Amino acid sequence: MLHYLHELHAARRATPGRRRYNVISGVLFILIGGSLILAAAPLPVIVAFICADFALDIALVVIWARRDALDACWQRDGEP
Numbered sequence: 001m002l003h004y005l006h007e008l009h010a011a012r013r014a015t016p017g018r019r020r021y022n023v024i025s026g027v028l029f030i031l032i033g034g035s036l037i038l039a040a041a042p043l044p045v046i047v048a049f050i051c052a053d054f055a056l057d058i059a060l061v062v063i064w065a066r067r068d069a070l071d072a073c074w075q076r077d078g079e080p
Contacts, residue, residue: 011065018064029053 013019036046 007065007069008061011061011068014064014068025053025057 011018012022033046033049036049
């Protein structure tokens with residue numbers, strides 16, 4: 001399990017574009033979540049926002065990790 005979490009963490013920071021995505025997504029999460037709380041949105045709306053954000057983020061990171069693993073496998077197969 002720890003190896004899998006390490007692979008996901010490595011996939012998040014593998015390229016400058018991914019690191020930029022992490023910063024922008026974190027800032028947007030704080031801004032939108034904060035505005036929902038300040039606007040006194042109902043609790044189910046806040047929980048739905050948090051769940052949707054985490055689900056989309058995790059799905060994207062898993063896609064990145066799979067792509068990185070396939071690229072590494074293809075590179076290893078191509079070497080003599």
